[in-house]
Amino acid sequence: MNRLNRKVEYALMALKLMAQKRPGELTTAKEIAETTGSPFDATARVLQKMAQHKILRSEHGAHGGYVLVRDLSGVSLLELSQLILGAVKAAKCLQNMGDCELKDRCNIHSPISILNRKQEDFYKNITLGELLMERDRARTREVQA
Amino acid sequence: MNRLNRKVEYALMALKLMAQKRPGELTTAKEIAETTGSPFDATARVLQKMAQHKILRSEHGAHGGYVLVRDLSGVSLLELSQLILGAVKAAKCLQNMGDCELKDRCNIHSPISILNRKQEDFYKNITLGELLMERDRARTREVQA
DNA sequence: TCAAATACGCCTTTTTCAGGCGTATATGGT
DNA sequence: ACCATATACGCCTGAAAAAGGCGTATTTGA
Numbered sequence: 500m501n502r503l504n505r506k507v508e509y510a511l512m513a514l515k516l517m518a519q520k521r522p523g524e525l526t527t528a529k530e531i532a533e534t535t536g537s538p539f540d541a542t543a544r545v546l547q548k549m550a551q552h553k554i555l556r557s558e559h560g561a562h563g564g565y566v567l568v569r570d571l572s573g574v575s576l577l578e579l580s581q582l583i584l585g586a587v588k589a590a591k592c593l594q595n596m597g598d599c600e601l602k603d604r605c606n607i608h609s610p611i612s613i614l615n616r617k618q619e620d621f622y623k624n625i626t627l628g629e630l631l632m633e634r635d636r637a638r639t640r641e642v643q644a
Numbered sequence: 645m646n647r648l649n650r651k652v653e654y655a656l657m658a659l660k661l662m663a664q665k666r667p668g669e670l671t672t673a674k675e676i677a678e679t680t681g682s683p684f685d686a687t688a689r690v691l692q693k694m695a696q697h698k699i700l701r702s703e704h705g706a707h708g709g710y711v712l713v714r715d716l717s718g719v720s721l722l723e724l725s726q727l728i729l730g731a732v733k734a735a736k737c738l739q740n741m742g743d744c745e746l747k748d749r750c751n752i753h754s755p756i757s758i759l760n761r762k763q764e765d766f767y768k769n770i771t772l773g774e775l776l777m778e779r780d781r782a783r784t785r786e787v788q789a
Numbered sequence: 790t791c792a793a794a795t796a797c798g799c800c801t802t803t804t805t806c807a808g809g810c811g812t813a814t815a816t817g818g819t
Numbered sequence: 820a821c822c823a824t825a826t827a828c829g830c831c832t833g834a835a836a837a838a839g840g841c842g843t844a845t846t847t848g849a
Contacts, residue, residue, distance in 0.1 A: 505837080511756075559796085
């Protein structure tokens, strides 16, 4: 409902690792958790969420695991955040939108809406592809800054 | 250290109210809290923070209060968020940057950096002026969407 | 039949958020 | 001089959210 948190980080780490595998090669939650140093349960949960939303395909049973089925350059950070967190908003706008008894007193309702919309657009235009694939270029830019 | 929260909302509401006053006219924390329906203490605290950072000027004593001293179109959401929250990051990047003992295992370090940098730029380019002054235009756009 | 994997609900602990309380200080009015 | 009304600010507690461990069911290959 709000900011990007550890779940999203675990998801990103998992996706990055899977993107480096050969096409169709399965990766287990255990391997991902161990490789990235993330807690197993939390990692498994985000993998399940991503499988539900068809970003991954899961295979049960022994020798099961997960495999990427979507091109990450076609998946936005907004989509990932929404499927993991439910929604992403810069601010909560506690006086919530529809039936707000404070609507007349609250002079910030619209500004918060503007902001949330802007942030949604912002996340919509960031693809997981650019976030996960361009490590070297990004590193270079960081050093320069 | 993370997302925009109520403190930022209270600050925005207070700024909007003060921006509507005549230049130099003082506004008390009490008036702001009552007008916006925000808790007094929380409101007073963000006013004090903004005064410390010279966005407002405060006057003590009876008939004291706060007055805007900066043009809101020259204040970015990033600046406001940073002075109230300390910093704003899309994700925490728990394996924190400098001395990270997991840096070799963590394959997400750089992507989170990219994201945080992007979000910082995003907030830097939103001015409080555009957020608070353009209610009507914003409302119109909302209805259309 | 068993081992290893996904799937998922429940629960506790930890952390963060929110905000009230008390008190010090400043200042104008009476 | 005194008091009412401000700002300034540290401390503390209760509520909410995040994090993640545990137990268990289910699937599937050996």
